Amino acid sequence: MINRNDPEIGKKVLQKLAGLADQAARELGRPPVLMEICGTHTVAVSRSGIRSLLKDCLVLKSGPGCPVCVTDQSDIDRIILLSRQPGVVIATFGDMLRVPGTYSSLEQERARQAKAEIFYSPLEAVDFAEKYPGEQVVFLGIGFETTTPAIALSIRQARKQGLPNYSVFSINKVVPPVMKVLLSDSELGVDGFILPGHVCTITGRKAFDFISAEYNKPAVIAGFEPVDVLEAVCLLLKQIIERQARTVNGYTRLVQEEGNKKAREIMNQIFDPADVYWRGFGLVEGSGLKINRDYADYDASLRFPVEIDTVSSQSNFGCACGDVLKGKINPGDCPLFAKRCTPLWPVGPCMVSSEGACAAYYQYELS
Structure with a gap:
């Protein structure tokens, strides 16, 4: 069995990925934009340094993957x-x-x-x-x-x-309904999606077929080790280069077609x-x-019915968690990030949760 934490294997996959990213960029006329839809992927990508390794050849955004x-x-x-x-x-x-x-x-x-x-x-x-x-x-x-x-x-x-x-x-x-909202956003500009392996163990691959069938976007279900993520990115880039759109199971050791x-x-x-x-x-x-x-x-x-005033119920002033979750901005683009909002004094939930994009960026990517 492949050791998906093995740095040497990771280097080989990374070399292949760099060539594919260059081809995809030529095909698109710009760097490809991908999005992970899982908080565990967000943490894995930040902790392993994958996001920073890939920043010169593609854009990797975080989506609404943190419950x-x-x-x-x-x-x-x-x-x-x-x-x-x-x-x-x-x-x-x-x-x-x-x-x-x-x-x-x-x-x-x-x-x-x-x-x-x-x-x-x-x-x-x-x-x-x-x-x-x-x-x-x-x-x-x-x-x-x-x-x-x-x-x-x-x-x-x-x-x-x-x-x-x-x-x-x-x-x-x-997850599928919010994916449809994302895919309907003409301003998002995402070329392919890394799908959540844990969720797909329950739903199965087929539950996400609509991404490619209805919206003509590539999608790959991925595991959570560094090599898993890199291989998923390669599979997405190949589809972009070949102008294909399929929902591919890249986590076959755990995800089945029909799920659980x-x-x-x-x-x-x-x-x-x-x-x-x-x-x-x-x-x-x-x-x-x-x-x-x-x-x-x-x-x-x-x-225990409780009534609240939904008008007055609002995020703390200046918190941009909503835009981070939609992939509109990266955590570092929020004016509060690492200033007024830190893990010790969080302003929004993305800095609190262990799967939050802001917490992951703060811990692993803050330079």
Whole structure:
């Protein structure tokens, strides 16, 4: 098996890539522009130095691949209000604690006696609810197709155990609808897409066929080691040179044509599609997942309804996370980057999340 971290293999692929990038640039009349649609790819590209290695031959943008980052400001504000409800314990992945809402964050609320616990899986939160029957445990359902099956399982497990004190505040999203919004943006100017390997293990390759079939853009599903990413870029450049548009599976060791049908069945048992807001994109049809009527007892938004003024719910002044997520600008183009906005004092979620583009650029690419 190939060691996809091997620097020597990486050098050989990089040499091939440089020649392909030169050909693609001649074909286009400019350097090719590619976009990764996964926060883990963003981190991998920055950490390995791939972005800086390729900067002279192509442009590599970051897209809306971080679930925490794309969570709309109004949803963050709802979570803050939810944490203030008597008897509620917010159960969450760690990144959410420090995401700034309009007026507060979960971290600040916890300092004011709100209860918020970090868990590494939703099933741990179910165990916590069983252990503390006097607490109303609300798990924050944040993630794409990769994490949603586990959240669905937690709801099913809570019902099986007869737990009346467990619920989920679902802000789960799916990737294909927001891809269609990106592809419909005539100003974006992206020539090809690196697709998220983790998401595609659930959806399968076919779920992203529309990128090439309907929008005539090349797309490649990639793994997360440096050689994986470089090979995906090569496959995209070949398509650009040959004037082709196909959705190619470059992560065949894990991604199948149809994906994980069982995981999708579990999701479909618990969730229905919903129109939801994304940071930077506004309302995206069919891109969210709401808990269906059969499991409505476990829907925290129904159990603990909170009202916010969506007009006053807005990103912190000057934060450009929305433009970063759409690929309109790079993190370094934001006037707050590395000045008012740092990992220690983040202004927006892209600097908070471990998968955020701003955090990755700050840690690995700031010169």
